[in-house]
Amino acid sequence: SEAPRERTATDGKSPNAAKEAAESRAKLRVALLNRLHRGLSEVVMKLTNFLANPGRAGVVTLPIVLSESSVAYEWWKSANAVPEDRQYLAMALGESPVVDDATMLQALRAEVREAFKEFQRTPPGIEVRKQYDEVLQKYDAARIQPVISGHDSGPLVEECARLGLTCERDFTRSLLMSPWMLAISQSPDEGSATQVMVAGLTLAQLGSLVGHLRRLNPMLSNAQVRSLLLRASTDMKLALRKALGQQEVEQVQELARQLLRLRAVEHLVV
Structure with a gap:
């Protein structure tokens, strides 16, 4: 049939x-x-x-x-x-x-x-x-x-x-x-080292954080900004991604300061 x-x-x-x-x-x-x-x-x-x-903010958010x-x-x-x-x-x-x-x-x-x-x-x-x-x-x-929202x-x-x-x-x-974008993810496990996505912040909050990192360390490249955020949103011991909370936001700011201090030391040595 x-x-x-x-x-x-x-x-x-x-x-x-x-x-x-x-x-x-x-x-x-x-x-x-x-x-x-x-x-x-x-x-x-x-x-x-x-x-x-x-x-001079060093960041642009695209609400699209x-x-x-x-x-x-x-x-x-x-x-x-x-x-x-x-x-x-x-x-x-x-x-x-x-x-x-x-x-x-x-x-x-x-x-x-x-x-x-x-x-x-x-x-x-x-x-x-x-x-x-x-x-x-x-x-x-x-x-x-x-900076964009990774999802609708x-x-x-x-x-x-x-x-x-x-x-x-x-x-x-x-x-x-x-890969040149920084994006808000739906969940912490999304994204990779080449496509950095972070969870836990709104688009406006992530844009403000990037601008603040740039004020703390004006020498940061875009790749370094993305790398710092990836590191702060990764639990190194468990090798798992995590959402950005207050602790992680403070950590990424300290990482930016450390890079600036390292850069200053390198100049002194030279």
Whole structure:
């Protein structure tokens, strides 16, 4: 017997309806790709403009997240606000106009994930990522540490919880993550020596801490700032990462002072 299969919005419909659904899905993919390109391009522009007059803090916080979850929410919000948008989105996703929320959101998430993958393979996506990396390297040379939230914690996370859908790290992880970035993590175990992420602080708090470290030791490079924060958020005895609390914040400040004293001694010896 024929194996059962999932019914879609085009089952039992005319070839014209199937064609319209396919065209709608293609348009949705293009819209998603354009959204990602525009989003990353805007970040490059903001970073470039800030670099022209950066001040003396040695840090810049970017309250921007470009993740599968944040992008999916833009379409989900529109679909829930305008009935016609919901019907169009359901058709583009190959779902029935009366599909339930959980099924539709799951389908939207899958489409957004594929768009993210495709974006990073397309020539425009590769080019704007190259521009992004280049401007971050300029920040490294200028000793200005960019700080971001590594994950989206916006409305769609709550919506997924309401509908019983899981939110994996990849779903909320920001496309802006880069080895030159310092990021807030969801949990202490996230991140690595090449992608430093810390837990326990808000974006504003981490930005303020980096600025304070720079005032304590103006000679710190961005790599040293990230290394100090990685060290302070690691339990060396247990080889486990930990959240930054008051004790860890005090420790990283002392480490910055120690490096400055060491630098002074080296100059005296020379």
